[in-house]
Amino acid sequence: MIVLLTRRIVGLIVTLIAVSLLVFAVMALLPGDPAAITLGTSASPETLAALRHDMGLDQPLFIRYGHWLAGALTGNLGKSYTYGVPVAGLIVERLAVTLPLAVLAIILSILIAVPLGVAAAARRGGIFDIIATLFSQMSIAVPGFWVALLLILLFSTSLGWMPAGGFPGWGNGLGPALRALILPAVALALPQAGVLTRVTRSAVLETLHEDFARTALAKGLSGGAVLWGHVVPNALVPVLTILGLQFTFLVAGAVLIENVFNLPGLGRLAYQALSQRDIVVMQDVVLFFAGLVITMNFLVDLSYLVIDPRLRSGGTR
Amino acid sequence: MIKFLRPSVGDFARRLAYGAAMSAGLLMLGLTPAEAAKTTLNIGMTVEPTGLDPTIAAPVAIGQVTWQNVYEGLVAIDESGKIVPQLAKSWDISPDGLTYTFKLQTGVKFHDGEPFDSTAAKFALDRARDSKSVNPQKRFFATITSIDTPDPETLVLHLSSPTGSLLYWLGWPSSVMVGPKSAANDKTTPVGTGPFKFSAWAKGDHVELVKNPDYWNKSVDVKLDKVTFRFISDPQAEAAALKAGDLDAFPEFAAPELMSSFDGDAQLMTKVGNTELKVVAGMNNTRKPFDDKRVRQALMMALDRKTIIDGAWSGFGTAIGSHYTPNDPGYQDLTGTLPYDPAKAKALLAEAGYPNGFTFTIKTPQMAYAPRSAQVMQAMFADIGVTMNIEPTEFPAKWVQDVFTGRDYDMTIVAHAEPLDIDIYSRDPYYFNYKNPTFNELMKKIQLTADPAAQNKLYGEAQGILAEDAPSLFLFVMPKLGVWDKKLKGLWENEPIPSNVLTNVSWED
Numbered sequence: 152m153i154v155l156l157t158r159r160i161v162g163l164i165v166t167l168i169a170v171s172l173l174v175f176a177v178m179a180l181l182p183g184d185p186a187a188i189t190l191g192t193s194a195s196p197e198t199l200a201a202l203r204h205d206m207g208l209d210q211p212l213f214i215r216y217g218h219w220l221a222g223a224l225t226g227n228l229g230k231s232y233t234y235g236v237p238v239a240g241l242i243v244e245r246l247a248v249t250l251p252l253a254v255l256a257i258i259l260s261i262l263i264a265v266p267l268g269v270a271a272a273a274r275r276g277g278i279f280d281i282i283a284t285l286f287s288q289m290s291i292a293v294p295g296f297w298v299a300l301l302l303i304l305l306f307s308t309s310l311g312w313m314p315a316g317g318f319p320g321w322g323n324g325l326g327p328a329l330r331a332l333i334l335p336a337v338a339l340a341l342p343q344a345g346v347l348t349r350v351t352r353s354a355v356l357e358t359l360h361e362d363f364a365r366t367a368l369a370k371g372l373s374g375g376a377v378l379w380g381h382v383v384p385n386a387l388v389p390v391l392t393i394l395g396l397q398f399t400f401l402v403a404g405a406v407l408i409e410n411v412f413n414l415p416g417l418g419r420l421a422y423q424a425l426s427q428r429d430i431v432v433m434q435d436v437v438l439f440f441a442g443l444v445i446t447m448n449f450l451v452d453l454s455y456l457v458i459d460p461r462l463r464s465g466g467t468r
Numbered sequence: 469m470i471k472f473l474r475p476s477v478g479d480f481a482r483r484l485a486y487g488a489a490m491s492a493g494l495l496m497l498g499l500t501p502a503e504a505a506k507t508t509l510n511i512g513m514t515v516e517p518t519g520l521d522p523t524i525a526a527p528v529a530i531g532q533v534t535w536q537n538v539y540e541g542l543v544a545i546d547e548s549g550k551i552v553p554q555l556a557k558s559w560d561i562s563p564d565g566l567t568y569t570f571k572l573q574t575g576v577k578f579h580d581g582e583p584f585d586s587t588a589a590k591f592a593l594d595r596a597r598d599s600k601s602v603n604p605q606k607r608f609f610a611t612i613t614s615i616d617t618p619d620p621e622t623l624v625l626h627l628s629s630p631t632g633s634l635l636y637w638l639g640w641p642s643s644v645m646v647g648p649k650s651a652a653n654d655k656t657t658p659v660g661t662g663p664f665k666f667s668a669w670a671k672g673d674h675v676e677l678v679k680n681p682d683y684w685n686k687s688v689d690v691k692l693d694k695v696t697f698r699f700i701s702d703p704q705a706e707a708a709a710l711k712a713g714d715l716d717a718f719p720e721f722a723a724p725e726l727m728s729s730f731d732g733d734a735q736l737m738t739k740v741g742n743t744e745l746k747v748v749a750g751m752n753n754t755r756k757p758f759d760d761k762r763v764r765q766a767l768m769m770a771l772d773r774k775t776i777i778d779g780a781w782s783g784f785g786t787a788i789g790s791h792y793t794p795n796d797p798g799y800q801d802l803t804g805t806l807p808y809d810p811a812k813a814k815a816l817l818a819e820a821g822y823p824n825g826f827t828f829t830i831k832t833p834q835m836a837y838a839p840r841s842a843q844v845m846q847a848m849f850a851d852i853g854v855t856m857n858i859e860p861t862e863f864p865a866k867w868v869q870d871v872f873t874g875r876d877y878d879m880t881i882v883a884h885a886e887p888l889d890i891d892i893y894s895r896d897p898y899y900f901n902y903k904n905p906t907f908n909e910l911m912k913k914i915q916l917t918a919d920p921a922a923q924n925k926l927y928g929e930a931q932g933i934l935a936e937d938a939p940s941l942f943l944f945v946m947p948k949l950g951v952w953d954k955k956l957k958g959l960w961e962n963e964p965i966p967s968n969v970l971t972n973v974s975w976e977d
Contacts, residue, residue, distance in 0.1 A: 192526070192892075198606050201601065411704070411705060
């Protein structure tokens with residue numbers, strides 16, 4: 152168990168360092184000089200040289216990589232070229248939007264998908280099954296940003312119930328902040344709910360045929376009790392795995408939705424940093440995403456260990 | 469199977485209803501929008517500024533938030549493009565044009581309490597012209613050799629040669645007065661002498677300014693207590709924010725094709741004004757066949773500017789004949805110099821040795837006006853037998869590297885934002901690779917005089933040379949598409965300098 156854990160953690164760190172090297176190399180290869188972008192179309196070569204020096208862009212690549220890595224290891228992620236503030240603070244500020252948004256979207260997709268998927272499986276071929284199939288096919292096929300535009304048209308422009316975008320900040324109270332996040336969360340949740348409905352339906356169907364379900368029924372438990380007490384909890388294991396993976400997709404993949412709703416989230420930060428060639432921010436954000444995915448996978452693996460005692464012994468997976 | 473599960477359905481329905489009730493409850497959270505008190509303003513901008521100090525970075529968005537609101541200059545440019553006194557109440561130029569003596573306002577304080585006097589002014593100008601300065605317009609200060617401060621209210625600039633545009637340049641965002649103690653932090657917490665103080669910046673979302681109660685200029689009555697600049701890059705989202713009432717104004721609305729969607733709106737009105745943004749298709753003047761004036765003229769005559777404006781910007785915009793806008797002093801309408809005439813264009817091409825046309829590539833940034841203009845131009849060039857390939861080029865990064873710095877291109881298209889920048893055609897090196905000694909001489913002469921009438925005459929001659937020589941294809945001036953609340957007064961309709969001046973903005977009761 153300890154050996155297994157240690158091996159996994161070492162692997163995690165090695166992967167992160169490899170990712171950092173790759174990210175740095177890709178950023179160095181990208182065309183576009185951040186200093187030239189800052190100074191615009193009037194700057195003289197001397198001014199450009201002065202700014203490149205200020206930004207540390209005149210140093211050799213390996214020294215810049217060393218500085219960045221050493222900084223990242225000690226918690227100093229460097230300063231944004233364009234905003235002029237520490238990147239760590241920027242990432243935290245943006246996470247304060249993206250994380251709640253992802254959590255809200257996950258909760259919404261569970262609220263939609265689990266009841267629908269269970270109902271569809273419980274009455275296979277029935278009305279709920281048809282609704283579930285239609286819903287999951289449509290929500291997977293229709294792009295999220297288009298749903299987002301429709302939501303804005305209906306709830307903001309026509310009805311005026313919701314803000315059309317932007318984020319007031321948590322400092323202005325829970326209500327306004329949640330209001331700003333609800334429409335984007337719905338737009339993000341729908342495609343996820345489609346996938347989740349399918350997974351839930353097939354997992355429940357599969358579990359319904361297991362011996363323990365039949366035994367429980369034979370012992371005289373009601374159908375509902377068997378379904379919610381025995382079948383659903385067991386069927387949720389694969390569902391939770393998918394949820395764990397979806398969460399990283401939601402955090403990293405909300406760029407389009409954040410743009411449509413003009414939310415200052417992490418995805419939009421990455422997008423802006425790329426167009427401004429704010430290399431430090433780009434590097435840090437990509438490293439953060441990579442770390443998140445790697446850590447999530449690690450946690451999913453750990454959860455298997457918790458769920459399935461057979462995996463705990465030998466460490467031979 | 470069905471029978472086996474039937475009892476669960478009622479249970480499920482209960483749970484579903486409970487879930488629905490929960491969701492509805494969540495949706496109801498704060499559904500009533502707060503009624504905005506009429507001393508606040510929510511103003512929209514397409515681009516978020518990168519830093520808030522216009523003296524260390526070029527993007528115009530920086531000035532659009534801070535210039536005249538947070539920071540002020542020795543002089544300012546007013547709505548009609550005229551130079552007006554500001555922190556300098558008067559000035560005197562020596563007859564040889566080499567000494568500028570400014571009398572400064574008294575009792576002026578920066579937002580952090582530091583006094584503004586000649587020492588502070590000297591600091592700001594020295595910082596801008598220092599050898600280590602990263603001021604994007606450092607060349608403005610190149611002829612200043614020394615600065616004297618005989619007393620706190622007097623500032624004397626000594627120049628190495630007469631610089632006729634100096635006063636105008638001192639009115640630019642890049643020349644604003646910054647405080648000796650606060651300048652280093654202006655990028656994130658700007659401190660100026662203006663009517664508004666910086667209060668907060670939620671990066672990626674908005675910048676907040678509040679009224680400066682100690683503003684020195686008692687002759688103006690600042691009505692707004694709080695202004696929030698919100699940054700929205702998506703045109704659909706911009707329109708939605710306006711219609712939903714999240715924004716009171718969008719002075720530079722980015723989607724001309726959506727302008728008509730505001731027609732008949734009870735709350736909003738639209739205003740179309742002029743900007744300084746000149747959309748030009750620059751050519752590499754040393755590269756064949758663009759090194760031949762006849763070819764450049766032929767390309768210009770192949771273009772119907774009106775059709776381009778219709779196709780690219782929904783008919784909004786003003787056709788231009790040179791690198792000069794109707795806002796600028798001494799403007800001449802030169803669209804008739806090389807008018808749309810495909811037959812004559814073909815003849816000119818044949819004369820230059822291209823009877824069957826030629827093929828070249830245009831590097832097009834992604835901003836909406838560029839690919840749209842390029843597509844219309846492509847069709848018009850095809851009419852005279854010229855094939856133009858369109859190569860999308862990411863702006864700013866790749867464009868700056870390939871076109872601006874590398875000068876590795878045939879033709880490109882971009883909107884030049886800087887006011888009165890006709891002198892870029894005399895700069896060497898500059899991406900057009902245009903070299904014309906007569907034109908350069910004119911640019912020098914303009915600097916030798918500070919007399920507006922003499923300058924305007926020279927600017928007229930310079931416009932004539934460009935219109936005739938066509939180092940770029942001069943297309944149109946971008947409109948300032950303003951959309952704002954009908955009760956809002958005092959926003960600028962035209963834009964002689966990129967800005968959102970809020971000093972005189974107020975709500976009508």
